[in-house]
Amino acid sequence: MAGKKLTCLKCAQLNRVPFDKLTDNPKCGSCGAALMPSKAVEITPAVFAKASASDDVPLVVDFWAPWCGPCKMMGPEFEKAAGKLSGQARLVKLNTQTHQSVSGKMRIKGIPTMIAFQNGREVKRQAGAMKVGQIVGWVPSN
Template identity: 65%
Template sequence: MAHETLTCLDCGQLNKIPSERLKAGPKCGTCGAKLMPAKAVQIDLKTLEKAAKRDTVPLVVDFWAPWCGPCRMMAPEFTKAAGDLSGRARLVKLNTQDHQAAGAKYGIRGIPTMIQFRKGREVRRQSGAMQASAIVGWAQA
């Protein structure tokens, strides 16, 4: 039986989940938080670093800031895409104003920028605001 490794986005605990249970609403064994939420979740840099390194399910990160107009325009589209991709990928948001070290660590030159991580590697990157359907297509490519 194949398993996936997921970092809890609330408490940071690593969880092993049978692959066929990803769409069944798995919860963290430590804190009970949903591991595959159907909405985009705000995370901090420490959680991102751990999840990007350890998770086996695709992790799509929206690097954004509250003062960024295109970021605010894309926010509801990113949330909609999170629902469409539920059970197949996790979509998270990292506020680059609150976590300024993230920009340097991940080479963010402009926002919004999305980066997809899988099994410890960056697999793709896209800058600029996108609609939900384009985000879903990009994440699945």
Template identity: 60%
Template sequence: MVKLVCLDCGQTNRVPQDRLGSGPKCGTCGAGLMDGKAHEIDDATLEKAIRTDDVPLVVDFWAPWCGPCRMMAPEYSKAAAALKGRSRLVKLNTEQHQRASAKFGIRGIPTLIAFGKGREAARQSGALPAAQIEAFANQVPAAKG
């Protein structure tokens, strides 16, 4: 069984590992847990997902006024779809969640941080195409040990 935090309601769910690619849903609210979409989240959900998730979590720290962030958004969505069932990609607006930006030492945007096994595993700044985002996500350890 793999633990995943629902990105909509914040509940922790247990999902059989072999069902990750088949679109598991939250037992509380019915939202997709591994739906291949890049979800906008808040800092509290991010903290819980980092601590709890047993699959790699990639966070795009971005802002609406940032040109490179807006340019990378469709590529990030493509990567999220390609990584369905293996990694979860989320977005955190640094303007709305400045405390999280400070906590993670975000100095420039867009910045991607990959989390695995409850801790930061990799960091990359600058806009990237989908293939490089996928490669970045694939270097993260998959399950807690």
């Protein structure tokens, strides 16, 4: 059975996980980090570049900044959504203040902005804060 490609959110190593094991808390073969975490993970531009280009499972990126009021309001909702979507999608955060080049490259015009990637391409984009139910309903299914 062919596996789903997942980039480790910690070390950026590409892993293959059988589809039926995505909900079994798979670990990275290199560093042992959880590949399908139940919490939102802060990632680096390098991990973002590799995961958004390679992963078969939906990768939902919250582009945010610590000074942004709506981002602060959405943070806990995004975290809850990560738990509800564990095994189906990976929710990650990228700080646009720290990594301004990525937000420019991705044409982020306002924050928070969520972008979903799957199979190497952007599949959805949404600007503005959302509640947990809206986030869960917005995320593409695997």
